[in-house]
Amino acid sequence: DVKVTQSSRYLVKRTGEKVFLECVQDMDHENMFWYRQDPGLGLRLIYFSYDVKMKEKGDIPEGYSVSREKKERFSLILESASTNQTSMYLCASSTLRTRLFFGPGTRLTVL
């Protein structure tokens, strides 16, 4: 069974902390994505990557960075967490122009 896993289901951090959200896929997919989901705003793309060490900004990259050192792993980094980054974070992977496989999501609360 294909799988996208995220390191935590729930996470609570304090303002100013550095936060790492990890995502791993076992399908040898080229593309990986990070979205955040907020009520009334739907899913918004933060960053995506189409190859190892490659990254592209999505629609809301400010305050985030990403790392893709290995094909199966795509990390989202909040350099200095702020309360407006409290959200549900969803990771997904795909091969070229096909369906996305989503992880279960990480609900991050920044206090």
Next chain:
Amino acid sequence: SQQGEEDPQALSIQEGENATMNCSYKTSINNLQWYRQNSGRGLVHLILIRSNEREKHSGRLRVTLDTSKKSSSLLITASRAADTASYFCATDARGSEKLVFGKGMKLTVNP
């Protein structure tokens, strides 16, 4: 920037009825996809329709695509309580690997 917009934003029906959801988008696309999300979980892919296709079926799902009107509809026939979820359309613009989601619409199927 949001590419797709679902309509209506919320729909409540009785079990056994059909549910129709619409999606409008702005730019030329490679394909359009529909996803379902149960409360607090990751998204699950339902169906993908390519820009050169007009209609596609999968079980109780029927998707149509009208590229001249930049719109798609998702029909769920003989709905069940288990179909209660949020539904999202997503598009990838020509020349891009980005998949952009609409804000979603909430379907409630009452037993």
